[in-house]
Amino acid sequence: xxxNTDDYSYDYEYLYKIVLIGDSxxxxxNLLSRFTRDEFNLESRSTIGVEFATRTLEIDGKxxxxxxxxxxxxxxxxxxxxxxxxxxxxxxxxxxxxxxETYESVSRWLKELxxxxxxxxxxxxxxxxxxxxxxxxxxxxxxxxxxxxNNLLFTEASALSSDNVDLSFHQLLKNIYExxxxxxxxxxxxxxxxxxxxxxxxxxxxxxxEKRSKNNSNCx
Amino acid sequence: MGKKKQEMSQVYNNSNNEFxxxxxxxxxxxxxxxxxxxxxxxxxSTSSVHSANTDNIHEINSNIYGTLGYxxxxxxxxxxxxxxxxxxxxxxxxxxxxxxxxxxxxxxSVVRRSPDNRNLSRVTKVESNTSxxxxxxxxxxxxxxxxxxxxxxxATNSSVNLNSQKPTNxxxxxxxxxxxxMEINRLNQISSRNNKFRNILISDSIVNLQDxxxxxxxxxxxxxxxxxxxILLGYLPTNRARQASTLKRKRQEYLEGLNASTxxxxxxxxxxxxxxxxxxxxxxxxxxxxxxxxxxxxxQQSLRKLLYLWAVRHPASGYVQGINDLCTxxxxxxxxNYIWQLQQRVLSILEADTYWCLSRLLENITDNxxxxxxxxxxxxxxxRNLISKIDLELLNHLDHEGVEFLQFSFRWMNCxxxxxxxxxxxxxxxxxxxxxxxxxxxxxxxxVCAAFLIxxxxxLKEKDFQEILLFLQNPPTGHWKEKDIELMLSEAFIWQxxxxxxxxxxx
Numbered sequence: 001x002x003x004n005t006d007d008y009s010y011d012y013e014y015l016y017k018i019v020l021i022g023d024s025x026x027x028x029x030n031l032l033s034r035f036t037r038d039e040f041n042l043e044s045r046s047t048i049g050v051e052f053a054t055r056t057l058e059i060d061g062k063x064x065x066x067x068x069x070x071x072x073x074x075x076x077x078x079x080x081x082x083x084x085x086x087x088x089x090x091x092x093x094x095x096x097x098x099x100x101e102t103y104e105s106v107s108r109w110l111k112e113l114x115x116x117x118x119x120x121x122x123x124x125x126x127x128x129x130x131x132x133x134x135x136x137x138x139x140x141x142x143x144x145x146x147x148x149x150n151n152l153l154f155t156e157a158s159a160l161s162s163d164n165v166d167l168s169f170h171q172l173l174k175n176i177y178e179x180x181x182x183x184x185x186x187x188x189x190x191x192x193x194x195x196x197x198x199x200x201x202x203x204x205x206x207x208x209x210e211k212r213s214k215n216n217s218n219c220x
Numbered sequence: 221m222g223k224k225k226q227e228m229s230q231v232y233n234n235s236n237n238e239f240x241x242x243x244x245x246x247x248x249x250x251x252x253x254x255x256x257x258x259x260x261x262x263x264x265s266t267s268s269v270h271s272a273n274t275d276n277i278h279e280i281n282s283n284i285y286g287t288l289g290y291x292x293x294x295x296x297x298x299x300x301x302x303x304x305x306x307x308x309x310x311x312x313x314x315x316x317x318x319x320x321x322x323x324x325x326x327x328x329s330v331v332r333r334s335p336d337n338r339n340l341s342r343v344t345k346v347e348s349n350t351s352x353x354x355x356x357x358x359x360x361x362x363x364x365x366x367x368x369x370x371x372x373x374x375a376t377n378s379s380v381n382l383n384s385q386k387p388t389n390x391x392x393x394x395x396x397x398x399x400x401x402m403e404i405n406r407l408n409q410i411s412s413r414n415n416k417f418r419n420i421l422i423s424d425s426i427v428n429l430q431d432x433x434x435x436x437x438x439x440x441x442x443x444x445x446x447x448x449x450x451i452l453l454g455y456l457p458t459n460r461a462r463q464a465s466t467l468k469r470k471r472q473e474y475l476e477g478l479n480a481s482t483x484x485x486x487x488x489x490x491x492x493x494x495x496x497x498x499x500x501x502x503x504x505x506x507x508x509x510x511x512x513x514x515x516x517x518x519x520q521q522s523l524r525k526l527l528y529l530w531a532v533r534h535p536a537s538g539y540v541q542g543i544n545d546l547c548t549x550x551x552x553x554x555x556x557n558y559i560w561q562l563q564q565r566v567l568s569i570l571e572a573d574t575y576w577c578l579s580r581l582l583e584n585i586t587d588n589x590x591x592x593x594x595x596x597x598x599x600x601x602x603x604r605n606l607i608s609k610i611d612l613e614l615l616n617h618l619d620h621e622g623v624e625f626l627q628f629s630f631r632w633m634n635c636x637x638x639x640x641x642x643x644x645x646x647x648x649x650x651x652x653x654x655x656x657x658x659x660x661x662x663x664x665x666x667x668v669c670a671a672f673l674i675x676x677x678x679x680l681k682e683k684d685f686q687e688i689l690l691f692l693q694n695p696p697t698g699h700w701k702e703k704d705i706e707l708m709l710s711e712a713f714i715w716q717x718x719x720x721x722x723x724x725x726x727x
Binding site for chain 1: 499502503506507509510537538540541542544545589591592593626627630631634635639686689690693
């Protein structure tokens with residue numbers, strides 16, 4: 001129903017699970033709705049727990065489907081939302097360029113990912129609300145340097161004006177695609193189906209069996 | 221991911237404010253019929269514009285009582301009207317559920333509540349011509365707290381008499397509606413139902429809670445809802461003699477609690493505040509944005525105050541996103557009771573009552589908001605187990621698609637379905653929740669969620685993982701009416717009776 005932009009939802013070769021994290025109120029949900037439905041909702045409410053959306057796009061001639069989990073920003077929901085980091089191959093850490101505190105939290109979010117997500121998850125730092133340049137509190141260069149030091153992709157975007165929104169998702173997906181292609185090559189070179197040491201399995205589907213068996217543990 | 225639900229905005233965006241709430245949102249109330257029902261006077265209300273600060277609580281509180289009583293003659297209306305207001309005489313024809321008297325009130329100055337007026341000293345005054353309503357037999361109400369509508373009206377002669385109801389005045393409303401016997405029957409039913417409520421609420425010195433619950437389970441008349449909710453929640457004692465003093469004490473306590481805090485609640489600036497207050501601020505701003513009421517600075521400040529106070533007094537959970545939603549039904553239902561004399565003093569009463577009732581509600585679901593939210597995790601598990609009893613096929617399909625209950629029902633528990641249903645339907649739902657013992661916000665709610673999920677069972681069985689999640693994130697309830705809710709509640713009730721005592725099933 002709400003998914004009418006995704007006409008080819010079954011027609012994809014790769015399925016990547018992405019998480020969207022960052023402080024409350026930085027605009028995660030609107031980034032997602034802008035990317036998946038080209039919508040911006042001025043009256044959006046706080047996200048409770050986790051919400052979900054997808055979009056399929058083409059990368060290097062392959063149809064890649066991004067399955068994106070948008071998480072609640074508030075600390076209290078961390079226990080619930082961090083369960084969704086499992087199996088994610090990409091993460092967007094979003095902050096608000098007009099609010100220093102949300103940028104200062106980025107390292108905390110990075111730590112979250114280190115604790116709960118796969119080790120080789122591709123991470124992008126996104127400074128949202130770039131339309132509020134007159135209220136800017138976080139200099140672009142400072143954020144870019146931080147991203148470089150921590151091996152993160154970086155963009156500034158605006159869900160409101162839709163500036164750079166597609167670009168930031170594209171950039172992330174492309175990097176995931178390259179990382180996985182390389183990873184697969186590596187694995188194939190090893191002549192084994194099993195992932196090499198330290199290289200976790202990349203989950204390409206919701207893997208129902210695995211989840212069902214864990215139903216009674218870990219709040220899922 | 222915006223919630224695209226329309227939130228009954230049409231109900232509230234009537235800017236000329238003729239109706240305070242909409243047809244569905246607690247049965248629309250024409251302002252004038254409001255005044256009539258309450259036979260209000262605003263005796264002391266003209267005295268002053270209280271500042272937002274509460275340094276004069278004592279004065280404020282001493283004014284809470286008595287001043288809102290029902291004196292039938294003394295009305296002052298010497299304030300806030302520049303120039304002589306047009307004198308007009310209005311004949312009120314009763315189209316309300318409950319009252320059946322015709323009243324002639326000559327309104328000397330009716331100051332309509334103006335939503336754009338930031339000064340909350342606005343007062344609605346009616347200079348009533350006492351003699352013209354001698355038929356009222358108006359006595360001072362035994363209850364002098366402002367919660368009660370005037371219950372001193374004789375409750376007996378209330379079956380609708382068609383002939384005497386024939387509108388004679390051009391200003392009377394909708395003659396058409398009275399032309400069908402269906403309508404008369406309907407009104408008679410409503411009227412007799414209201415009388416039953418009224419009898420329970422005022423005939424004995426102790427309100428019979430059992431009877432009240434039984435009656436309220438099937439819905440509460442809108443003008444008695446605030447009172448009934450407060451009794452059902454245990455905020456208002458059943459002993460009527462103690463109600464006024466309890467209210468007074470609780471409202472006082474609330475103000476004292478606020479006074480102890482150092483937060484500047486008028487501050488809406490983005491930062492410079494504790495992270496708790498910051499979170500509350502950004503969430504209050506995006507609470508029910510499509511409903512006009514929640515856009516006013518006064519409303520937002522009230523919500524900030526009461527949410528903040530609740531959070532600091534409940535450090536184990538603190539403020540959790542979604543609790544902002546939970547206070548809104550109280551806020552708007554109680555507001556309905558006071559709207560005729562909205563001013564700062566009343567606003568603090570409204571806040572206090574909302575605060576205490578929210579506290580009562582949350583007492584039932586404290587585990588939902590503490591660390592790791594174990595209450596919600598349990599409820600989600602209970603829901604799954606329940607579905608395995610009721611609709612195994614659906615469960616199998618969800619499992620097969622890899623859909624976890626947590627993925628879609630977490631929010632159902634966290635916000636009590638307030639994100640899935642319009643607030644007017646939630647209000648009706650809460651009539652029933654409040655009539656359940658124990659209150660229905662915890663266990664009964666799980667049965668309701670089961671009924672809610674199963675409503676879409678056939679749709680869901682056709683869908684895959686992604687379609688299911690997208691569907692349930694935004695379920696098609698926009699066209700739902702109270703009848704749909706009542707059906708859902710009945711189903712929940714049946715399942716509860718079937719499975720509640722089979723305790724093993726939910727473990």
